[in-house]
Amino acid sequence: VGWNYYMNEFSAAIGRIQLKKLDKMNNKRKKIAKRYENELNTNKKIPFDKNCSYHMYWILVKNQKKFRGQLLDSGIETGTHYKPVHTMSMFNSITNLPITEKVGNEIVTIPIHPNLSEHDVDKIIFNINKFT
DSSP states (O other): OOOOOSOOHHHHHHHHHHHHHHHHHHHHHHHHHHHHHHHOSOSOBOOOOTTOOOSSEEEEOSOHHHHHHHHHHTTOOOBOOOOOGGGSTTTOOOOOOHHHHHHHHHEEEEOOOTTOOHHHHHHHHHHHHHHO
């Protein structure tokens, strides 16, 4: 059986409702990104661009594992969504890309979803600044 490329009616109905909220959700993420741009005490972050939807927001830190643990202990979940492709087992690469690998070891994605409250964003900024 092949892939089903068709969406069921229930998923389509949810999608139609979500599309009506898209501009509002994108504007909320842009507002949060602007605060991150202005208030995070690191120059190593995604540059602000009014045309970006900010589905993710990344920063670079010296010790990714320690930093993520500190934020998690403060109740803030993070991710590492951008890993160097050549290091993934499916490629079985022996290629050495030192800059890519350095960024891969430093990049952390931080919360930027539209359901964050001002208090949530304050807490995220405070804790990132405390640990960077």
